[in-house]
Amino acid sequence: MHNKTIADLAKGxxxxxxxxxxxxxxxxxxxxxxxSLNSYITVTEDLALQEAMAADGRLAKGDAELLTGIPMAQxxxxxxxxxKTTCGSKMLDNFIAPYDATVVEKFNNAGAVMLGKxxxxxxxxxxxxxxSYFGVVKNPWDTNTVPGGxxxxxxxxxxxxxxxxxxxxxxxxxxxxxxxxxxxTGLKPTYGRVSRYGxxxxxxxxxxxxxxxxxxxxxxxxxxxxxxxxxxxxxxVDQPVPDYLAGxxxxxxxxxxxxxxxxxxxxxxxxxxxxxxxxxxEYRKLGAEVKEISMPNLKLAIPAYYVIAPAECSAxxxxxxxxxxxxxxxxxxDLTDLYTRSRGEGFGKEVKRRILMGTYALSAGYYDxxxxxxxxxxxxxxxxxKNALSEVDxxxxxxxxxxxxxxxxxxxxxxxxxxxxIYTIAINLAGVPAMSVPAGFVDCKPVGLQIIGNYFAxxxxxxxxxxxxxxxxxxxxxxxxxx
Amino acid sequence: MSLTxxxxxxxxxLARLGIDSQDVESYAKDLSGMLDLMTQMNDIDTDRVIxxxxxxxxxxxxxxxxxxxxxxxxxxxxxxxxxxxxxxLVPKVIE
Numbered sequence: 331m332h333n334k335t336i337a338d339l340a341k342g343x344x345x346x347x348x349x350x351x352x353x354x355x356x357x358x359x360x361x362x363x364x365x366s367l368n369s370y371i372t373v374t375e376d377l378a379l380q381e382a383m384a385a386d387g388r389l390a391k392g393d394a395e396l397l398t399g400i401p402m403a404q405x406x407x408x409x410x411x412x413x414k415t416t417c418g419s420k421m422l423d424n425f426i427a428p429y430d431a432t433v434v435e436k437f438n439n440a441g442a443v444m445l446g447k448x449x450x451x452x453x454x455x456x457x458x459x460x461x462s463y464f465g466v467v468k469n470p471w472d473t474n475t476v477p478g479g480x481x482x483x484x485x486x487x488x489x490x491x492x493x494x495x496x497x498x499x500x501x502x503x504x505x506x507x508x509x510x511x512x513x514x515t516g517l518k519p520t521y522g523r524v525s526r527y528g529x530x531x532x533x534x535x536x537x538x539x540x541x542x543x544x545x546x547x548x549x550x551x552x553x554x555x556x557x558x559x560x561x562x563x564x565x566x567v568d569q570p571v572p573d574y575l576a577g578x579x580x581x582x583x584x585x586x587x588x589x590x591x592x593x594x595x596x597x598x599x600x601x602x603x604x605x606x607x608x609x610x611x612e613y614r615k616l617g618a619e620v621k622e623i624s625m626p627n628l629k630l631a632i633p634a635y636y637v638i639a640p641a642e643c644s645a646x647x648x649x650x651x652x653x654x655x656x657x658x659x660x661x662x663x664d665l666t667d668l669y670t671r672s673r674g675e676g677f678g679k680e681v682k683r684r685i686l687m688g689t690y691a692l693s694a695g696y697y698d699x700x701x702x703x704x705x706x707x708x709x710x711x712x713x714x715x716k717n718a719l720s721e722v723d724x725x726x727x728x729x730x731x732x733x734x735x736x737x738x739x740x741x742x743x744x745x746x747x748x749x750x751x752i753y754t755i756a757i758n759l760a761g762v763p764a765m766s767v768p769a770g771f772v773d774c775k776p777v778g779l780q781i782i783g784n785y786f787a788x789x790x791x792x793x794x795x796x797x798x799x800x801x802x803x804x805x806x807x808x809x810x811x812x813x
Numbered sequence: 814m815s816l817t818x819x820x821x822x823x824x825x826x827l828a829r830l831g832i833d834s835q836d837v838e839s840y841a842k843d844l845s846g847m848l849d850l851m852t853q854m855n856d857i858d859t860d861r862v863i864x865x866x867x868x869x870x871x872x873x874x875x876x877x878x879x880x881x882x883x884x885x886x887x888x889x890x891x892x893x894x895x896x897x898x899x900x901x902l903v904p905k906v907i908e
Binding site: 424425426428521522535561564565567627629630632633634636637644648651652653654655656658662663664665666667668669670671673674675677679682683685686687689690693700702703704705706707708709710712744745748759760761762 | 821827831836863866871874876892895
């Protein structure tokens with residue numbers, strides 16, 4: 331059962347081949363069996379079985395949607411009413427969310443079954459899931475390597491078939507990079523497409539929630555539920571949501587693909603480059619035209635991001651002060667001591683590093699040199715995307731410079747860790763949508779192909795990914811021991 | 814550009830962020846490394862570029878000035894570290 335797609339499971343639930351309770355129980359058993367991956371922070375067993383029972387009721391009444399009764403899991407950054415929501419941090423280890431995130435509410439309304447809350451880098455700051463207070467997640471393809479991050483628990487759980495699908499969030503690559511390293515399909519939608527309400531903020535002008543699934547079709551089903559205007563999110567975009575399934579099989583004849591030469595230069599592992607070449611050749615066979623393009627400002631994405639994201643993070647995380655919720659230090663001497671020690675004891679090292687960086691970049695005398703400069707560079711990067719996407723339909727390239735790296739390999743060197751997001755960060759600065767699609771393996775480790783589209787072109791991206799998945803089976807591979 | 818241990822302590826104070834004294838040097842080193850990375854941005858002229866704060870360049874949406882939220886005080890205070898009579902308690906501020 332656990333290897334089926336959402337569409338197949340929906341059929342099985344309707345034909346009576348299995349019930350949602352049986353399906354849910356089989357996933358709960360698998361989660362227990364493979365708990366050493368550490369992909370879940372909280373497993374909501376009782377709640378899941380209750381939701382599955384309710385879903386079976388809806389199915390019996392003929393009142394079900396595609397996701398009704400499907401066991402999935404939420405990244406622990408989404409608030410879930412009555413269920414611990416930690417954001418991977420000691421700061422929120424005791425936090426029971428008093429309300430549901432809009433994304434969670436939408437999955438609940440669709441009748442999806444929540445198996446639990448997934449592990450992640452602390453406050454979504456990290457590229458390896460090693461900054462989580464709840465411990466590192468292991469990559470099911472090679473348990474000595476990281477699953478990527480920050481949505482590492484989501485990617486590992488979907489790859490290991492410990493959930494049919496999962497939510498993720500992406501501020502600088504946090505859906506796409508773990509999806510690539512774990513061999514699953516991930517989509518970061520256009521900024522503003524999916525509500526941020528109840529999604530714990532890291533960098534508000536970059537954060538975006540999205541689907542992580544086995545296939546583009548499953549991602550399309552999830553996005554159909556997740557996307558849409560929400561008046562509770564002040565930057566939600568009021569634009570109609572298309573039918574993401576309707577165009578999945580559209581012809582790719584004449585599709586114009588741009589390959590930025592800046593994506594294929596120094597720094598890209600040559601075996602990964604060969605896999606991307608093969609994937610792009612598949613698109614040629616499907617009728618696409620391929621041309622080289624140039625995006626000269628891409629190289630400035632990392633420096634601009636590491637000003638803007640920490641600046642926004644330092645402002646957002648000032649709410650964690652030990653007063654209203656979350657961790658509070660023991661016996662504070664005075665108010666300053668309460669703030670300083672609660673934050674000092676509640677946050678981990680990477681979060682502190684980014685708060686310090688952001689505080690510095692926003693402090694008097696440095697604002698123009700760093701923050702304003704970075705915002706100007708952000709404009710130039712975004713214009714590179716606008717220019718490129720007026721010439722071609724989509725941009726393709728790598729998601730990561732190499733395959734999954736070893737646990738402990740980069741955690742001691744933050745700058746090196748930051749550079750592992752070199753191909754994903756610019757997309758968030760521009761706000762355009764992008765996907766990671768499984769495209770092959772190097773030494774039994776998955777490689778992802780990145781497909782970047784124009785604003786609100788999620789339907790086109792899903793179509794392009796789906797057609798590729800019709801002629802390849804990389805996305806159907808299962809890690810050894812998890813079949 | 815490099816930051817000293819004293820700079821780090823000053824920034825940590827601005828952020829009301831406790832950091833272990835044995836970590837100060839490593840933060841100074843990491844932040845200096847990040848600032849080095851940022852100097853790359855100085856290679857291009859941005860004098861006439863308009864800063865971009867938001868991908869959609871949109872302004873804040875306005876709404877009618879009416880009450881939409883319910884009173885959830887009890888629910889929110891149920892997860893607070895210390896409350897009394899509907900108030901959040903902190904150490905004494907005024908002697």
